[in-house]
Amino acid sequence: MRTVVVLNQDQMGHGDRELGRRILGTFLRKALALEGLDAIVFYNSGVKLLAKDSPVLVELTLLAEHGVDLVPCGTCVQSLGLELATGSVSDMDTILRELSAAQKVITL
Numbered sequence: 001m002r003t004v005v006v007l008n009q010d011q012m013g014h015g016d017r018e019l020g021r022r023i024l025g026t027f028l029r030k031a032l033a034l035e036g037l038d039a040i041v042f043y044n045s046g047v048k049l050l051a052k053d054s055p056v057l058v059e060l061t062l063l064a065e066h067g068v069d070l071v072p073c074g075t076c077v078q079s080l081g082l083e084l085a086t087g088s089v090s091d092m093d094t095i096l097r098e099l100s101a102a103q104k105v106i107t108l
Helices: 017-033 044-050 057-065 074-079 092-101
Strands: 003-007 037-042 069-072 104-107
Touching (some): 003 092, 017 057, 037 057, 037 092, 044 057, 044 069, 044 074, 057 069, 069 092
Parallel strands (some): 003 104, 037 069
C-alpha cells in the first residue's frame, strides 16, 4: 500500500518540545517497517527537520537511503531561510501529486 507521511511541524504531537522531538526520532527509526512507505512530505516548520541541525537528520537520511522520497515545500524552505542537508526542494504541485497518489496518508 503506497503510504505518505506528512510532517507539518518539527516535533511529533503538541506539548513538550523535547518529548515531541524524542518520540519523532523513535517513529522515524521504526518507519522503515511501515508497509509501502514511499514518501515523507514536509511543510511549515516540518521543513526544519531536513536542516543540518535537525535532531532527526540521521533517521531521515537513512530513510532516504532506503528509497523514501523526502519532499519539502520550497516556499517553506525559502521563507524560513533554510539550507537542506537532505531531501530536494519541492513545490506544492509535487506535494499534491504525492498525496493524491497515496493510498494511505499519515499526518503527525
